[in-house]
Amino acid sequence: MTFQELQPQVTAITISTTLSRDEKLLAVCQLLQDNIDYYNWVGFYFANQETQTLHLGPYVGAETDHTVIPFGKGICGQVAVSNDNFVVPDVAAQDNYIACSFTVKSEIVVPLFVNGENIGQIDIDSHVIDPFTDADERFLEFVNKEITKLY
Structure with a gap:
């Protein structure tokens, strides 16, 4: 399925009146993992500005021990500081990468404003x-623009 075909499905999930916010987030994760072959783990992390940490929210894919990530640590932590998208073509080439699994070869993180x-x-x-x-x-x-409507 193309990104263009997925867009209305993402919107339909976010405007659903029968799902809670976390159920919507999980449904979006599932939709992306199910329909994009190379999306093998899809999840959300949410910032706690007081403690300068990210906390794992709804996700689909392999279990992870990385439920709390300090700002600046790993790819997600760097995005929490930079506020920029971060695409990692090959995680093995990254110095500040937190390995979740040996099966992970690349990663993309996009901030949510x-x-x-x-x-x-x-x-x-x-x-x-x-x-x-x-x-x-x-x-x-x-x-993420659609997800912001939940906040």
């Missing part, structure tokens, strides 16, 4: 080296 504040991010791991393109970034920015 509400009223100009970085409240978290969507994080995607792939078992493929260098699968992410500008189209992935634009699509995940769209997903």
